[in-house]
Amino acid sequence: ARKAIEKGSIKEVGASGSLDIETVLELAPELIVGYTMDQTPGFVAVLSKAQIPTILFQDWQEQNPLGRTEWIKVMGVLLDKETEANTYFNQVVDNYERVKKIAQRAKTRPTVVSGAVYQDVWYVPGGKSWMATLFSDAQADYLFKDSDQTGSLALSVETVIEKANQAAFWIAPAQHTSWREMKSDQPAYTAIKAFTQKKVVTYALNKGPTGGVLYFEQAALRPDWVLSDLVYFLHPGIMTGYTPHFFNYTTP
Known part of the structure; x- marks a missing residue:
């Protein structure tokens, strides 16, 4: 992502609370992926009128650490990379469980x-x-x-x-x-x-x-x-x- 930003292929469109609607409309994206901390952001209704669909991620609400990571599967579906997303998630799960078992060897808490x-x-x-x-x-x-x-x-x-x-x-x-x-x-x-x-x-x-x-x-x-x-x-x-x-x- 950092390389794409430097090349200019990823554009700055503001933050979720102050989205630059004009820039978004010029880019004409097939989908906007955002998030919300409480209520639905106002830009969702504006983009809906422009027939630009929006998905709001709620991964930050997950209490299970692996639950947050599992949201990568949603991106896998959206980007037609389900296999890669599932492979990545499974690797993280395996490593997490491996380290968790190592921690259980500790003699103190x-x-x-x-x-x-x-x-x-x-x-x-x-x-x-x-x-x-x-x-x-x-x-x-x-x-x-x-x-x-x-x-x-x-x-x-x-x-x-x-x-x-x-x-x-x-x-x-x-x-x-x-x-x-x-x-x-x-x-x-x-x-x-x-x-x-x-x-x-x-x-x-x-x-x-x-x-x-x-x-x-x-x-x-x-x-x-x-x-x-x-x-x-x-x-x-x-x-x-x-x-x-x-x-x-x-x-x-």
């Missing part, structure tokens, strides 16, 4: 906290979320696993610190990349054991050639890589010869 503070609210993954499932499959004891939310939990800083002050690892502290930056941004972070012991693992350091965070670009299609990364950090030595794809320890 280290405690994990996640998320970060934004405008005085600490957002953590819900106990039924995509990320919580990955923590479980990586043999981690996610400290907010008992909540029923499939999205994020909005909690006070005090609530998180009270429950997670002894967490052994801090995974995915939002877009933070630096330990010093985190301390400056929110001094309360120093109350977390994982922070003081510098066991904070972030996805925000690995970026593509244009500065995009690779985790956001690829993780939904490579949950096996996400799981592998988590197992690598949570259970040192168990993933022999492995190099993480998305995660790294925060820099000083």
Whole structure:
């Protein structure tokens, strides 16, 4: 896709909330593939009048990591590449299950906290979320696993610190990349054991050639890589010869 963008064969038509309708009409696509977070975007009705069909993906609502990846089968049908899509999905499933079995050899289940503070609210993954499932499959004891939310939990800083002050690892502290930056941004972070012991693992350091965070670009299609990364950090030595794809320890 990146090469096609550079060649100009993929055109910029705006974001889902502010689609450049004129450009879309000029391109005259056979199909528009988009997504919606809540209500149907207004552009759907406009494109319908122009007889341009629209499909809205809901893959982000899947709580099972492999469930998100399985949406590639829809693209396989649309692009007449069902065999390739099924082969890709099966390979990801096989690798995910392989790594999950490796994680089950671990002798401990280290405690994990996640998320970060934004405008005085600490957002953590819900106990039924995509990320919580990955923590479980990586043999981690996610400290907010008992909540029923499939999205994020909005909690006070005090609530998180009270429950997670002894967490052994801090995974995915939002877009933070630096330990010093985190301390400056929110001094309360120093109350977390994982922070003081510098066991904070972030996805925000690995970026593509244009500065995009690779985790956001690829993780939904490579949950096996996400799981592998988590197992690598949570259970040192168990993933022999492995190099993480998305995660790294925060820099000083």
